[in-house]
Amino acid sequence: MTTTGIQTHEGLSGAHAGPTPSRLRSPVPAFVACTVALTPILVPAGPGNSALADVPMLVAITLAVVATAATGVRVRVPYAAGVTLLIVGGLVATLISGAPARVVLVLAQDLLLLLWSFAIVSGRGDPQMVVALTKAWCRTVPIVALIGLLSYMVGFGPLSGVTAADASRASYTFGDPNLAANYLVLGLVVMFACRRPVNMPLRRLCYLLVLAAIVLTGSNGGAIGLALVFTGLAILHAWRREGPTAALLALSLSAALVVGGAVFVSPHVDLTSVREAAAGSIPLFRDSVGRSNSSVSERSALFDESTRLWFQGSGSGYGPARTKATLLAFQAPYVKEAHNDYMATLLERGPIGVLGLILLWLATGANLRKVLTRRLPAGARDAVPRAWALAVGAPVLAVSGAFYEVLHFRHAWTWLGLVALLALSTEGSGARKVAR
Numbered sequence: 100m101t102t103t104g105i106q107t108h109e110g111l112s113g114a115h116a117g118p119t120p121s122r123l124r125s126p127v128p129a130f131v132a133c134t135v136a137l138t139p140i141l142v143p144a145g146p147g148n149s150a151l152a153d154v155p156m157l158v159a160i161t162l163a164v165v166a167t168a169a170t171g172v173r174v175r176v177p178y179a180a181g182v183t184l185l186i187v188g189g190l191v192a193t194l195i196s197g198a199p200a201r202v203v204l205v206l207a208q209d210l211l212l213l214l215w216s217f218a219i220v221s222g223r224g225d226p227q228m229v230v231a232l233t234k235a236w237c238r239t240v241p242i243v244a245l246i247g248l249l250s251y252m253v254g255f256g257p258l259s260g261v262t263a264a265d266a267s268r269a270s271y272t273f274g275d276p277n278l279a280a281n282y283l284v285l286g287l288v289v290m291f292a293c294r295r296p297v298n299m300p301l302r303r304l305c306y307l308l309v310l311a312a313i314v315l316t317g318s319n320g321g322a323i324g325l326a327l328v329f330t331g332l333a334i335l336h337a338w339r340r341e342g343p344t345a346a347l348l349a350l351s352l353s354a355a356l357v358v359g360g361a362v363f364v365s366p367h368v369d370l371t372s373v374r375e376a377a378a379g380s381i382p383l384f385r386d387s388v389g390r391s392n393s394s395v396s397e398r399s400a401l402f403d404e405s406t407r408l409w410f411q412g413s414g415s416g417y418g419p420a421r422t423k424a425t426l427l428a429f430q431a432p433y434v435k436e437a438h439n440d441y442m443a444t445l446l447e448r449g450p451i452g453v454l455g456l457i458l459l460w461l462a463t464g465a466n467l468r469k470v471l472t473r474r475l476p477a478g479a480r481d482a483v484p485r486a487w488a489l490a491v492g493a494p495v496l497a498v499s500g501a502f503y504e505v506l507h508f509r510h511a512w513t514w515l516g517l518v519a520l521l522a523l524s525t526e527g528s529g530a531r532k533v534a535r
Contacts, residue, residue, distance in 0.1 A: 125166055127222055130159035134215075134234040138245045138509050139282060142260070142274045147204050150177035153211075153508060160214045177519035178462050182213040184455025185506075188448035189419040199416030205419035212432030212512040222281035223523040226478030232517060233482050237295035240286030241305035242313035247271040247279075251315050268317035279504050280321025282510045285315045285492055288328055289514070291462050292488040320502045324495045331491030339487060416449030440500035456506075460497070463515060466522035467493060473525035488522055489514070 137152035144150060167174055189206050192198070222228025250258035260270030260279065273279040287309050296302045313321050330353050338346030405425050444452045467490050475486055483489070492514050496505050505511050 115202040122295070124223060124227060125162070125225055127159050127162045127166065127218060127249075128191035128225065128227045128464075130162065131157045131222070131228065132235035134159060134509075135232055135513060136239050138513065139239065140272050141278075142270075142272050144274065145303075148507075150509070156215055156218070156509075157210070159218040160211075164216040167221055172221075172224075174217075175223070175523060176217045177215065177220055177466065177523075178213060178216060181455045181457070181459030181462055182209055183442070184458060185209055185452050186449060186455075188416060188444075188450070188452030188455055189488060191451060192367055192416030192449050193418040195415045195478055196417045196421070198421050202419045202421060208507055212507065212509070215509075215512055216516035216519060219513070220520045220523055223520055229479050229482040229517075229520060230515070231522075233289065233293045234295070234518075236286065236513070237290045237293050240283065240290060241308050243271065243286075244283065244305075244308040244403075247312050248308065248315065255521050257295060264352050269315040271316075276316040277318045277320050278315050278508065280316040281324065281503075281505065281508065283309050283316070283498055283515055284321055284324040284328060284433075284495055285510055287313075287325075288488060288492050288495070289517075291332070294485060294487045315513050318354060320499055323498060327494045327498060328491050331494055332488060333488055335490060414449060419447050421447055437503070440496070440504050444506075463493060463518065468519045469522040469525050470518060475521060476524055477525045481523065488494055489518055489521075491529060492518075 111520060123133045131312045133155040134152050137155065138152070140152065143148050145153075149511055166172075185207050186206050189202070189209070193202055212311075219228065219232065246258055247260075247269060248269075250256075251261065254261075256262070258272065260276070261267060261273070262270070268276040269279065271279045273282060287306065290302070290305065290309070294302070310325075313325065334346050334349045334353065337349040440456070448455070470486050471490060474480075475483070479486070496514070498513055499505050
């Protein structure tokens with residue numbers, strides 16, 4: 100059956116003949132697409148780090164809530180358990196530590212992003228949701244890359260994002276080079292999964308544009324992300340073609356290369372000389388590879404200070420976004436925000452928050468398992484023909500979480516929402532087999 104505003108699962112599986120009448124189509128996919136298209140525009144930031152994309156996001160959430168209430172469709176809120184514990188951990192830490200009430204704004208952001216994933220999966224019965232979201236994402240990423248590249252070449256600061264603080268590194272309209280690189284890396288994954296643009300020569304050109312834009316960010320985290328993407332795709336490709344034995348062999352080979360490089364190659368390479376050479380070369384190398392030693396030292400010092408701070412505290416946490424203020428209060432020699440999802444969660448939200456983070460990743464893994472092992476319905480399969488490739492986004496975000504805090508990245512939650520949407524679309528579709 101079909102209800103006003105939201106189709107049942109049959110709509111996504113292609114059981115209905117012909118297009119859905121326009122009067123029955125939900126407007127939510129259009130606002131989801133608009134949000135995705137505006138996600139890269141983070142500068143200038145509004146109050147509370149709000150952005151232009153938050154306007155259509157709020158509209159999409161509101162319409163999704165209204166449609167769900169009006170139609171009586173079962174409410175599905177992916178990742179609710181994990182985010183709830185993250186919020187509860189933040190509240191408990193705020194109350195016990197006596198943190199200022201304004202930190203509740205961070206918890207409101209947690210709730211907003213959770214509801215954003217709800218708005219996405221509210222269209223699990225509407226084939227237009229997957230199409231609208233993926234088309235908007237796959238079109239936006241190369242456009243952002245092209246505009247960023249052209250702006251960098253002509254020296255137009257407002258769009259290249261090159262500032263005195265980041266030297267020659269491009270942050271585009273993200274306000275931070277690492278955030279820009281993470282967005283582009285994840286966008287590359289989505290483009291590959293969706294095979295968009297459809298025209299192959301154009302798609303390859305767009306891949307090159309995005310890769311070039313990532314290079315200009317000078318982000319070491321972005322470089323690690325790309326390595327994870329290529330390695331992950333190779334392993335998944337082996338699994339799909341040859342089975343789990345081939346995938347395990349590819350994984351073992353990758354691990355052997357990493358360990359072998361660390362044990363046999365690294366001792367014979369003078370990394371200091373490499374960094375010094377990079378520091379004295381072109382500005383982009385100087386500000387990326389050339390500063391890697393200082394970056395590692397800074398993060399190591401911050402980790403040490405944060406660890407010491409944890410053992411000095413009550414164990415309940417100091418409150419959301421309070422790492423920098425707490426380090427300053429304790430007169431730590433190195434004062435900065437955590438730049439690490441795992442340490443930030445433990446330090447700011449305590450054990451309750453850590454449990455929430457674990458549940459969040461477990462839910463993500465469960466959804467990815469469905470996407471990898473079940474055949475998607477026709478509508479979703481047409482929009483994301485290589486849905487299995489989305490799985491490489493998990494290690495990218497998980498590793499990135501060790502370098503900076505990705506839990507409040509809008510594009511990360513868009514990826515989480517897309518994965519949940521595809522996973523829910525497989526429920527009741529029968530086949531528990533890998534989509535070929």
